[in-house]
Amino acid sequence: MPGLNTLLPATTELYLDLHRHPELSGAERRTAARFADRLEADGFRVLRGLGGHGVAAELANGEGPAVLLRAELDALPVAERTGAAYASTVTAAGPDGRPVPVMHACGHDAHLACAAAAARWFAARRDSWRGTLLVVGQPAEETLSGARAMLEDGLYDRITPPDVVLAQHTAAFPAGMVAHADGPVLAGSLTLELRFEGDGGHAATPHLSADPLLAAAGVVTRLPVVAAREADPAERLVVTASSLRTTDAGHTGNVIAAQAVLRVTVRAFSEAALDRAASAVERVARAEAGAAALPPRVTVTQTSRSGVTLATPDVTAAVRSAHVAAFGAARVTGWPATSATEDFPLLTGAGAHLHGRPGIRGGYWMLGTVGPAQWAAAPGTGAAEKLRALPGNHSPHYLPSVRLTLETGTTALVTAGLARLAGPAR
Ligand SMILES: [Zn+2]
């Protein structure tokens, strides 16, 4: 793609700066400002502060479709252990006010740098395309709340609504490659909070008290049955009890805690499977509590939900062939749907309940980040063994190979955007 190489130094500078200065979900003040300033300098009309620190930028360039490139602003509460010269040493106030380490362990810094570079290319090459280019820096993806917050803040009323939304996500496979899925790219998810309540009591007289902890523990051991015995194996359902805590004097040995709170995460590849699993978890919770002579009270709350990331087939086909043309077929591979999740679908027609535009289509692909040296050093002989051994997203050791990742990610965005925008006027 002509002109892309000249973008690399500024893109690398932006990436390294963002990597050194990660910010937690909802606190992306500096990151948003850097991203917005870059887009403004390149001639975009820029809106700031959408749904928190969200950034939306627009560049109108004649008649044609509106294409939105989306990247995420937030980082994770992870202590970086990559040993890189530009590793994060940042801490920020956690939920309880105590400092937590912060790291771009999901590659969102690379997404932002590639989106900024692609935006710069489109702004400089307005003779190569027609339509409207939109660029969004979305806050709070890791908490699955930022896309919704931006839409509820009127994102699509304040910019030209897109015809298609494009995004890429880094993953631990060879840098220089992109991967496309047939069907779902990422799972849908929901998180349930199961609250069991009794009135407390003396540990020496358990027969006199409802026992919330016992009921919750029963649910933990029973839940694997939902995926293993009740769901069609083809659904690839994941049901994980991920945290259990007691409250109200639950930290001493001689008091039966009055309350136990269990969090359960569900992943599935269809909305119907998510719904079925949610009601199965609730059924198990009520039945386990109900099995006790003195049953604790049960409250089930859905605390978050994200849709299945499903690229629109004709968008995937067009973007995939643009990538094959740009990279060669050997650098474009397949992607088996993974149980990670995203709030990206809300920005497409799947979020029509929030923005009223069911026709918005989506394109989503994965971007490799493992450089040749890291690949060679990974234990194992075959690709499958190496892929299992390499640190993935959210690991304190996750570190994209800078040049290859940024070059490939920028080219992937530019060529995908060109595939969906109108061609130059003749
Ligand atoms: Zn993540």
Ligand SMILES: [Zn+2]
């Ligand atoms: Zn991510």
